[in-house]
Amino acid sequence: MAEDYAAKMSRKTDAELRDYVTNRYQYREEAVLAALTELAQRGTPEPTAAGLIAELEVSKQETDRRELAVREQEAEKEQARRIARGEADPETATETGPALYSPGTITVFSVLFSMVAGGIMLALNLRTLRRTGPALLVVAFMLVYLVGGGYLLFWLKQLYGNQYNWLGSFFNLPAVLIYNLFFWPRYIGPQPYQSRPWLAPLLICGLIMLAFYYFALRFQGAMPTV
Incomplete structure (x- = not known):
């Protein structure tokens, strides 16, 4: 009072x-x-x-x-x-707190589109929480992962030919595990939050994928035939 x-x-x-x-x-x-x-x-x-x-x-x-x-x-x-402590329901807790992309949303976008999409969503969460340092760390991890992972796949292909092409299908999986098992627990933790809408990111990623396939087809069509 x-x-x-x-x-x-x-x-x-x-x-x-x-x-x-x-x-x-x-x-x-x-x-x-x-x-x-x-x-x-x-x-x-x-x-x-x-x-x-x-x-x-x-x-x-x-x-x-x-x-x-x-x-x-x-x-x-x-x-x-x-x-x-198990004294409150996480479903109820999401009614309060900052609006964040959930770990499930980050995982789905990483698998459907790319680990870059999931990483950007995680970095946006950290920016919302005003944790600039961890957000930049996520961006740095994405760059290192893309360069290192891409080089590893290229090296395997040069060494063994197309025998290990199937590894490309699992390229995003280690990054998703690091997002959910390292970055989220360490820099966000179990704090309550509201689930941030994912429709806009879905449309953006969909448009990017369509543009990528369009230019890929145009590039293939422009290549001279032997």
Whole structure:
């Protein structure tokens, strides 16, 4: 329950009220505003009251925003602890928290399209959580994986011909496992979140795939026949 500063200030002496104004940075904004109001009601207003009130109102809004952010963060941590202890249903927990692409969505996009699609979605999750360092780490992992994995497949093909072409079908699988078993637990964890809609990414990936096949067919058609 919020403290009744008006009633509290009505019991203060004028000197005590002036102390609230003079040393206002030591008190809550609501208390100082109530002291200014009480002085005005007693017929002894503070000469600079108008400027002080405007300053205190701005400061109060900033304080309220900080305290709300702290309360929301604590609520999310408590909900995560309850989920970890099995005291809360994860289905219910998704009603609160930031909007993130779920591990299932990241897995499906990685398998259907590419590990790049899943990695971008994971990096967007980390960006939403304002974890820029881990997001850049995911991007770096994707680049290293593409170069290293592509070189490995090329080396196997040069060494054994087409005998190991089937490995290309499993190219995305190790990346998916690293997304779900390393990056998500380490940098996101069991915190509650809302499932982010996946229709827009699906349309974008679909259009990219169509464009890729279109230009691939055009390129094959343009090649001279022997």
